[in-house]
Amino acid sequence: MRLKTLVAVLGVGAVVACAPVQSGPTTSGTDEQTGQLRVWLFDEVNRGPKEAVVKEAVSEFQGRHSGVTVDVQYIQVASRAERFKAAFSDPRSAPDVAEFGNTDLAGYVSAGGFSELDLGRWDEAKDLVPTILDTAKVDGKTYGVPWFVGVRALYYRTDVFTELGLKPPATLDEIATTAREIRQKKPELLGISTGGKYVFAALPFIWAQGGDIARQDGGKYTAAVESAEAKAGVAQYAELIKDDICPPATCAGNGGDASVEQFRAGKAAMTIGGDFNRKSVDASSAAGKYGVVPLPGRTAGSIAPAFAGGNLLGVLKGTQRRTLGNEFVQLLASKKYQQKMYAAMGNLPTFADVQKQVSDSDKFLEPFTRTLQAGTRFVPVTPAWAKIDAQAVLPTMIQEVVTGAKNVDAATAGAAQAMNAAFAS
Amino acid sequence: MSLTARGQGRTAFAYLTPALLVLAGLLAYPIYQLVLISLYDYGQEQVSGGAPLHFLGLGNYRKLLGDQQFWTVLGQTVAFAAVCVAGTLLVGAFLAILATRVRTWVRMTLFLAALGAWSTPAVAGSTIWLFLFDANFGFVNEVLGLQGFSWTFDKWTAFGLVAAQVIWCSFPFVMVTLYAGIKAIPGEVLEAAALDGASAFRTAWSVTLPLLRPIILVVTIQSIIWDFKIFTQIYVMTNGGGIAGRNLVLNVYAYQQAFAASEYGLGAAIGVVMTVLLLVITLCYLRALRRSGEAL
Numbered sequence: 001m002r003l004k005t006l007v008a009v010l011g012v013g014a015v016v017a018c019a020p021v022q023s024g025p026t027t028s029g030t031d032e033q034t035g036q037l038r039v040w041l042f043d044e045v046n047r048g049p050k051e052a053v054v055k056e057a058v059s060e061f062q063g064r065h066s067g068v069t070v071d072v073q074y075i076q077v078a079s080r081a082e083r084f085k086a087a088f089s090d091p092r093s094a095p096d097v098a099e100f101g102n103t104d105l106a107g108y109v110s111a112g113g114f115s116e117l118d119l120g121r122w123d124e125a126k127d128l129v130p131t132i133l134d135t136a137k138v139d140g141k142t143y144g145v146p147w148f149v150g151v152r153a154l155y156y157r158t159d160v161f162t163e164l165g166l167k168p169p170a171t172l173d174e175i176a177t178t179a180r181e182i183r184q185k186k187p188e189l190l191g192i193s194t195g196g197k198y199v200f201a202a203l204p205f206i207w208a209q210g211g212d213i214a215r216q217d218g219g220k221y222t223a224a225v226e227s228a229e230a231k232a233g234v235a236q237y238a239e240l241i242k243d244d245i246c247p248p249a250t251c252a253g254n255g256g257d258a259s260v261e262q263f264r265a266g267k268a269a270m271t272i273g274g275d276f277n278r279k280s281v282d283a284s285s286a287a288g289k290y291g292v293v294p295l296p297g298r299t300a301g302s303i304a305p306a307f308a309g310g311n312l313l314g315v316l317k318g319t320q321r322r323t324l325g326n327e328f329v330q331l332l333a334s335k336k337y338q339q340k341m342y343a344a345m346g347n348l349p350t351f352a353d354v355q356k357q358v359s360d361s362d363k364f365l366e367p368f369t370r371t372l373q374a375g376t377r378f379v380p381v382t383p384a385w386a387k388i389d390a391q392a393v394l395p396t397m398i399q400e401v402v403t404g405a406k407n408v409d410a411a412t413a414g415a416a417q418a419m420n421a422a423f424a425s
Numbered sequence: 426m427s428l429t430a431r432g433q434g435r436t437a438f439a440y441l442t443p444a445l446l447v448l449a450g451l452l453a454y455p456i457y458q459l460v461l462i463s464l465y466d467y468g469q470e471q472v473s474g475g476a477p478l479h480f481l482g483l484g485n486y487r488k489l490l491g492d493q494q495f496w497t498v499l500g501q502t503v504a505f506a507a508v509c510v511a512g513t514l515l516v517g518a519f520l521a522i523l524a525t526r527v528r529t530w531v532r533m534t535l536f537l538a539a540l541g542a543w544s545t546p547a548v549a550g551s552t553i554w555l556f557l558f559d560a561n562f563g564f565v566n567e568v569l570g571l572q573g574f575s576w577t578f579d580k581w582t583a584f585g586l587v588a589a590q591v592i593w594c595s596f597p598f599v600m601v602t603l604y605a606g607i608k609a610i611p612g613e614v615l616e617a618a619a620l621d622g623a624s625a626f627r628t629a630w631s632v633t634l635p636l637l638r639p640i641i642l643v644v645t646i647q648s649i650i651w652d653f654k655i656f657t658q659i660y661v662m663t664n665g666g667g668i669a670g671r672n673l674v675l676n677v678y679a680y681q682q683a684f685a686a687s688e689y690g691l692g693a694a695i696g697v698v699m700t701v702l703l704l705v706i707t708l709c710y711l712r713a714l715r716r717s718g719e720a721l
Contacts, residue, residue, distance in 0.1 A: 020462045022474045081685070088473035107687075110476075111469045196668065249575040250560070252668045383470070390685035392670065399669035425466075425688070 030320045034067035037324050038095040040083075042311065043074040046279075049344035056340070057332050068324060080104070088113040091318030096325045099311050102135040103379055105143060107386035114143045115317040122330050127351040135378050136312050139219075144312030145333040148347035151306040151376060152200060152295065153367045155263060155281065156270045159289045160186065168293045170300040172208055172236060175270075179245045182269045191245040193268030194237075195254025196399040197392075200307045201272040206233030207377050208297045208304035213394070214380040214419060221380050221423045223416035225397070235408045238401040252402050255395075263290075274309070275348050275368040292364070294371045308376035310350070348372075384422040393418045456700070463693035472689070485694035494670075495678070502653065502675040505584060509652040512592040514645065517599025524604050539597035547594065547657035554590045555662055577663055580671045587658050587672070595651060599644045606640040607633065642714060646707055653703055656680070675699055 044050055051074075058070045073095070075083050080100070087094035088111050100108060108114050119125040119142060128146060136144040154175075156168050164185055169175045179191025194201050206213065211230030214221045224230055241251045246268075251259070256274075263271035264284035272295065273281065281290065294303040313333050315325035331337065338349040342358050348368060349355050359369040379385050388394070397415035400406040406414065463485055470476035489495050520539070524532050542550075557564050560575040577583045610633060618628045634641075656676040659666065666673040666681060673681070675695065683692030 019478055020458065020465055020467055020471075022471060022478065085469055085472070085687070088469070107469070111473050113473070248668075249573075249578040252578065253664055387686040387688070390687075391682055392665070396669045403668055405669055405671070422686075425468075 031322045032320050033324065035321065037068060037070045037097065037321055037328060039070060039072045040075050040095040040098040041072060042077050042099050047074060053337060053340045053344045057337050061328055061331055084108060084113065094316050094318050096319040096321050097313065097315055097328050099147060099313055102310050102312050104386065105136065105312065106138050106381045107383040109138045109143050110383040112317055114314040116141045116143060117315065117326065124335055127353055129350060129352050131376050132308060132350045135308055135310065138381055144314035145329055146350035147311050147313050147333050148341060149308055149310035149350050150274045150276050150348065151308060151368050151371045152272050152274045153292050153371055154270060154295045155273045155290055155292050157286060157289055158291045160269045169296055171296050172205065172298055172304060176239050176245065179240065179270060183245055190262055190268040192240055192270040193246060193259045193262035194240055194251065194272055195259045196241060196252040196402050197255035197395040198259050199394045200256060200309065202237040202398055203307050204295050204304035205237040206230050209233040221382050223419035225412045226416045231408050231412055234401060234412060238398060241402040248402050252399050275365060276346065278346060278364060292367045294367045303371055303374035305375055305377045306371045308378055382423065387422040388419055391418060459693050459696050462690055463697050465690050467690035469687040485690050489691065489694050498673045498675055498678045505588065505674055506649065506652040508588050509591045510648045512588060513595045513599055513648050516592055517596040518603055520600045521603035521607060525607050539600055542594055543597035545594060548661055550594050551590060551658050551661035558586055578668060580667065583663050583667055583672050587662050590658050590662065591652060591655060595648065602640055602644050603637065606637045610636050646710065649706060650703055
């Protein structure tokens with residue numbers, strides 16, 4: 001009889017809770033004009049200057065709106081996925097405004113996390129570089145304002161190149177030949193430091209060869225890494241991670257940071273680094289002995305399409321202060337504050353005119369702005385990308401080729417299968 | 426009479442209720458949720474209410490069992506766990522026996538060192554081992570004259586290194602437990618064996634070992650469960666599963682393929698499969714022991 005009661009209780013429980021938990025609708029109807037506006041920004045290694053600029057914006061904003069306070073929290077980039085997931089699941093603990101990476105956008109939007117922004121009444125919006133603004137769009141709707149952009153180019157050691165009488169590579173093909181020659185003459189150096197996990201360094205090779213990782217067709221993505229062009233790009237990139245350039249035992253496991261780290265340590269003659277790596281390279285043994293050129297394309301004089309990384313500012317869907325949130329985003333992402341952020345952190349602005357201003361005054365930025373002007377590309381704008389990224393599909397593909405576990409055909413076929421599974425789910 | 430028995434039963438049940446409630450809350454409910462979630466397409470969109478729930482039935486399980494990589498990873502996990510369990514038991518047993526034969530200060534030193542390894546957090550321990558085995562600056566390569574040799578690149582050296590780390594941080598439990606067990610064997614029994622003319626080996630095999638059986642059973646099952654569920658060491662030391670994922674074990678695979686990718690339904694399915702596997706392994710082990718004669 002006791003057993004029966006127990007079974008009955010469990011049975012009732014099972015019926016009552018017959019489905020996994022879901023949180024309620026996240027859109028809030030209210031739009032309050034006072035109170036506390038909560039903002040999440042990313043923490044940085046050296047946050048001081050960023051914090052100072054943000055504080056200035058906050059006090060300007062609070063001066064304009066009486067009865068409004070802005071509470072800024074700095075969250076870790078590494079744990080952002082968990083933080084945002086938690087925020088979307090529990091709107092009460094979520095911020096009103098947040099900074100987030102443009103590659104995370106599609107996933108966040110489909111999770112119902114961010115609300116559409118109306119930039120129509122914002123004068124400055126027309127000067128945003130269109131290809132950069134595209135990284136803030138899903139299905140034609142804008143969900144964020146690009147706050148800064150990051151692109152990568154080719155860093156090289158001027159002292160090594162002068163000593164060996166070399167010129168920076170002018171075509172994609174020349175990267176491997178130059179790198180090989182350097183390592184042959186200076187075996188203690190990596191010809192070029194790059195890595196099996198450094199997807200953003202590999203993508204330009206695929207794009208420059210005319211390939212892509214995925215194709216959009218009628219709103220649906222399908223993997224395109226199996227095309228002849230993409231395979232040529234993969235093969236060309238994998239050629240760099242070989243014993244005669246960047247030995248797999250050292251380089252196969254490296255991502256972007258580790259790749260640049262070898263260059264900083266003076267152990268590499270070249271690397272692919274971003275405008276955002278400047279400060280750390282200037283604080284290393286390579287300081288004053290390096291130059292930067294755009295990553296060359298297939299033909300001399302052309303530039304390989306770079307990946308347009310960067311961060312956006314957006315308003316969360318569950319906010320109770322939509323108007324205030326919008327206004328704060330437009331203030332912090334304004335030309336004035338982008339210029340201040342450039343001065344403080346070296347962040348590349350997203351407005352065409354501000355970009356030109358800063359690159360005119362700072363020659364270091366020239367290869368990066370040239371890369372931006374030559375046209376940038378982006379990863380597939382779909383929530384599936386977050387999945388593909390988390391499952392390490394592309395790093396696995398590159399590493400399989402690099403270690404000889406699979407040939408290019410088999411590795412790209414495996415990646416295409418995994419990507420298509422993610423696109424379909 | 427039967428009335429009293431029932432009354433006693435009620436009282437016993439009342440006393441057990443708090444423990445049962447705690448167990449139900451901490452064990453039954455999560456497992457229930459795990460099984461439930463594994464039957465749905467349950468991603469971030471579904472959690473935060475952006476998309477409707479979609480019942481898949483056994484879809485997640487079909488997907489999982491149909492995935493070639495799952496079987497490879499499962500095989501690797503079983504083999505890796507087996508090596509770790511065997512290594513832990515051998516090292517632990519050897520040092521426990523050693524501890525019974527040495528002087529007090531040597532034993533104290535041994536125990537302190539073992540407790541140090543035991544109490545080191547897994548992330549810290551893994552990182553320290555990585556430093557020790559670093560290709561260029563590591564102490565080990567310095568001593569062996571292997572500068573530039575990467576221990577974590579090759580699949581087998583990477584697995585070997587992680588297995589060594591796992592054994593290092595889990596042998597103390599086996600050692601301490603077995604040492605206590607050996608010490609608890611009454612001196613009279615050993616004396617009787619000696620009087621009967623049993624050799625040292627014979628005493629160990631026919632007297633000590635059978636008496637230690639329940640303890641060995643406990644430490645083995647504990648080790649199997651721990652080592653089958655290894656996550657931290659693989660995740661930290663092989664940087665998330667090694668080059669091209671060749672050092673993945675089941676737990677890291679579940680994290681990478683399912684939880685980090687917000688495929689909670691699939692992740693839950695992997696969790697259920699792991700739980701069932703562990704139960705089966707443990708039951709088989711218990712059964713084998715019972716069949717070999719000893720009452721437990």
